[in-house]
Amino acid sequence: MNKLLRFFSYHQPRRIRVIENTLRSRRTVATLFWARQYGILEWLGADRALNRQEYDQLINQLVDDKLLVIDDQSQASLTEEGAKVLKNEEESFYIPSFYDWYWLANTQRVIQRLFLAIQVVSEFSYHQRKYVPLAIPYGEMIAVKQWFRQNYHHDLVKSLYNDLHRFGSALESEDPRMTTDLFNVMIGYQRSGWTINQAAQELQIKINDIQYLRHDEMLAISAYARNFPGPLQQLLLPLINESPLNRSAQVTFDLYTQGKPMKLIAQERRLKENTIKEHLLEAAILIPDKLDWDILLPGSKRDELSQFYKGEPTAWKFDEQIASFYEYRLYQIFQGITNEK
CATH class of the missing domain: 1.10.10 (Arc Repressor Mutant, subunit A)
Structure with missing residues (x-):
């Protein structure tokens, strides 16, 4: 399919x-x-x-x-x-379990860094130095190398095993297929790991859904690493985002929550006012519950817009004579969120 x-x-x-x-x-x-x-x-x-x-x-x-x-x-x-x-x-x-954490990390980078780290520690545990490492971007290889050098003399094999065991036990209670796939796809000493076809057959999941399963697994391990100290946190924390917003939008949002007007934020950050508006729109979409809508789009303005824009927000057509596009989009977002509730 x-x-x-x-x-x-x-x-x-x-x-x-x-x-x-x-x-x-x-x-x-x-x-x-x-x-x-x-x-x-x-x-x-x-x-x-x-x-x-x-x-x-x-x-x-x-x-x-x-x-x-x-x-x-x-x-x-x-x-x-x-x-x-x-x-x-x-x-x-396949029905995901951890996709609410969609913003947490670039799972492509997480899986690259994690799997190389597992391979390196596995080969190290058998005193094996002659092996072909996973081919991943150079920056991720350097990150794993630095992580290994900082930790190998601290009984890394045992501490990483314990960390993975704790995570696997927690994941098992959510969806056993995730645990089974994760620990069978890992590469290590004399171990090649499952192919996508093998995973689909063993787990009875469509081949096309295996990538969604693995994205789910990487979001899960990112959430674990975010909250529990250990070798996985040391390895993955640099890849984990603190907020659904991108970093620049987060700075703008923090200034906005301090009560600073948009023009002042733009001047302070040396950005165009339209860029600040883009940041606030992103916040309205991703973290609407953390915004003061009465300041962002006052009730009087919402009442005015409600006279012209009715029905399903996705069917509206922008009219520059009614409001600016920024206000129009904010009202679309507001009504969409209201309809969700």
Whole structure:
């Protein structure tokens, strides 16, 4: 089954590039906004290795199979047949457990760093120096090398084993398939690890869903490393984000919560005011409960906008004579969140 089918809807046309950008974690405000409206924000970064050619081929396959139809604005909807196929397939989909932590880390980097570290410690435990290390980016290799040098004389083999055992026990209670896959895919001394096909067969999960399972595992181990001291925390903490916001947006948000007006923040940060607005829009999308909406978009302004914009926010059309695009988008976000509740 085509792995993209689950991201489309029969009732709601969805922008095909938003779905692509969400899976690849291309974090523009527009992508974040529409991903939230589509209910797929938690899938941000779930398939970072996806490239444009592969994505377009998968989309074209759905169209050729008459499961998806695309309008002249590059928005796609499931056909009646597509909706039937999706309903029949849904029960067999892998359902993630940790995708609420979508913002926590780049799981591609986590898996590279983690698996090389496991391999190095495993070979070290057998006093093996002649082996071929995993081929990962140079920066990640240096990080693992420094981590190993700092820890190998502190009984690293035992402490890492204990750390992984604690994590595995906790993960087992969430979904045993995650634990089984994680510890069978690891590479070590005289051990090559499961292929995707082996994992799919052993776990009875569709091949296309194995990547989503492993993204889930890396979010889980990132959440564990964030909270529990040990070798895994030392290894992975530099990769773990403190907030759903990017660093620059977080700085702007912190200044905003201190009560500073937008123009002053822009001057203090030496950024354009439009950039500050982008940061606040990102905060409105990702951490709406931490914002004072009565300051960000006062009730009087919301009442004014409500006279012109009604119904489903995704169906609205921007009119510059009614409000600025910034206010329009804020009101869209506000109403979308209100509808969610």
